[in-house]
Amino acid sequence: MNFLRKIFEETGKYVEEGKPLSWAYPLWEAADTIFFSTNKQTSKGPHIRDNMDIKRTMFFVVIALIPCYAFGAYNIGYLNALAMDLERGLIGNTIFGLGYVIPILIATFVAGAICELTFAIIRKHEVNEGFLVSCALIPLTMPPDVPLWQVFIGTSFGIIIGKEIFGGVGTNIFNPALTSRAFMYFAFPTKISGDKVWAVGPDGYSGATALAIPANPTEYDTASNLFAANNQFDFSMINMFWGLIPGSIGETNKLFILFGAFFLIYCGIASWRIMVSSTLGLVFTALLFNLLNYLTVDGILQSGGTPNAMLTITPLQHILIGSFLFGTVFMATEPVTSSHTNTGRWIYGFLIGVLTVIIRSINPAYPEGVFLAILIMNMFAPLIDYYVVQANIKMRLSRNV
């Protein structure tokens, strides 16, 4: 340890202010404080500080994601074994999956680190650990055999356009991880949407996600019946909860996502208000659509048009299919781009739930609505906060007569 300490102390001399290598100080500081906690002193009151810092905060989010990674890797192997008619076992499946996950992870982190470090050097600020979370989130939103160069470009786009051009962590409007997901969806649609990408199988192998089934039914039926009729995968409620179904790497296992949610809430890092209110919004809108479907198909408002099977998805099915839970736990709660007031967080979350169901059910092009819903609400979060704060201002002015 002393040896490592010495290396840092020696190299530190070269990056001091005024030295030719001083531009590299942010890099040195980042590496130095990763290995050894900073001994920065308080200068005035408060003379004492809490032991929590941004490094640990961000690291905790990464910890919360690890179970999703582990299951994602296993699921890739499992679905592949299913497609190839193989028997590989737990470890075999996981190792097979890791062969897909790790390269994506590396591509993401290389791209993310290059962008973050470059901006830290140009802007002369410390490297912000937030990019680690963005980079840890991006692979989990990818299909398993997405081309790595696309991941690289997508991540760079997310970090630069989603974050750095607005001034870096703390001032960004859009969640960088979702920005790259959205960019990749619109830039490389063939590799990130459709039926062919979600499971690794032989050439031309196709496996539809749970969301695609009611979105493109051969003929109209309720979502529950369509799920039951699908004989390729087990779309029972319990299996959709457990997650052995096609989907993005991190989204399928709801149990581990809930584990992450409770962990983050317990540590006080993520807002439970956003998670609860977005679920409420989703349930509310799903029930509304169920009612609408009942009225138009069986009830008094029969229109004669083709009924939409998406309207028959029950609230619980909405929660279990697609990446709603993953999005609301890990993406919507991103502290910088969500609402900054507690009242605002309730509204912000609720509208994410509402928009998710609307986009899923009514938009015919793409059945997954969570990432668009969150990005849209990222955009409106400052507006929500503005009105919440205005209410406080009005209260104060009314007192001030």
Next chain:
Amino acid sequence: MQKITINKGHNINISGVAPSEFSNAPTQKLVSISPQDFNYIKPKLLVKEGDQVEMGDALFFDKLNPDVRWPSIASGNISKIIFGERRAVLDIIIEVNHDKELNVEPVKQINLSSKDDIKDFIQKHNFWPFFSQRPFNKVVNPKDSPKCIIVSLADSSPLANDLSFSLSEKREYIISALSTLKKLTEGNLYVVVRGDNFSFLSDYDFISLIQVEGPHPSGNIGVILNKVNPINQNDIIWTLQGSHLPILGKLFSKGILDFSLNISIGGPAVKPSYFKSRIGAKFDLHKDSLLMENVRIISGNVLTGKKINIDGFLGFYHSSFSVIEKSFNRPFIGWLHPGGKSKYSVFNAYLGSNKKSYDFTTLQNGSNRAFVPVDAWEKVFPMDIYINALARSIEANDIDEMEQLGIYECDEEDVALCSFVCPSKSDVGAIIRKGLDTIYFDK
């Protein structure tokens, strides 16, 4: 009596709380008064080194507000005046040469029946510096008439001087001080107490007693005012340190100047105790009680106090010294630390962390980072103010918005806990002070 419960906040359980008993200390030979303890004044000295002064004699006055003069807190000679950059007066050090108290006014001549009589009396004995005002936390302008006066006897800050113990023998002076203060305002005289402490005050109708419960900052006057009588634009509120009440009471009732003060010394790096001492006391008398070499001595509490050297003095408004270890420890991969007794956090971020009696050091426990609003400030900030929005309006220099968001209700001490918990290690107090400065100098 009004009961208020504050829910948001946090009691920092730092080790080294002084037990409720007095230790013997040698008599103070040197005391100091520092113009640096007062915000927004321009001091003009009235004495020079070597002058003989009596207790209560004016030492300096404020050029911006010449009615306010600072009393000598001891009889003796001015042994040294320390100047800083651009001849800013840092310390006026007085060598104490005799008695602890001085009778300056025969009891029969004291007339405190009207507001103006009281103001003249305070003026005559140079006692205005004991009165500070909100907003801005500065010495009052004697010409103002405050909306209300508030005194907190329930300091909730870590290692605070427990006034229910240290003022326990001074009941009559507290009453006489409060009854005089009441005449200075048309509004209420609020006195903040905790639990059953100072229950004798409930016998007096002129006192609006507020019984507060809950964690720090529940004893701060800013927090209490936010709940009972918020400071609006153009309002002026006067306040005094609870520990100064007996000093005023003794002057008002007996005409005696006595600047003695029971101080507490606490913290992980010192043997904690209470001492019978005086305003502006020097720390080095207590250096035998230090438990380690490398320490930071703080006049006041660990959240808002000021750093002093070992031969430094107690600040004018302070009644305690806190001592913490200066640590330069750099644990290997500290951010991965599982927890245990060596970590303290408001967040549930460490397993089995020590929340009972923790040895805080001067370590910042993290590097400064861009601000990430993880709802940390809000958890420990009980006022109905959007502190995050306020901080942003200050950074944007938007005076209108600062006023609308309630900057007048805030002071550095009210947001000190926000800085304590902030994972980005922001200094919220400095931001609030910057906003107040911007407004003050704009007017």
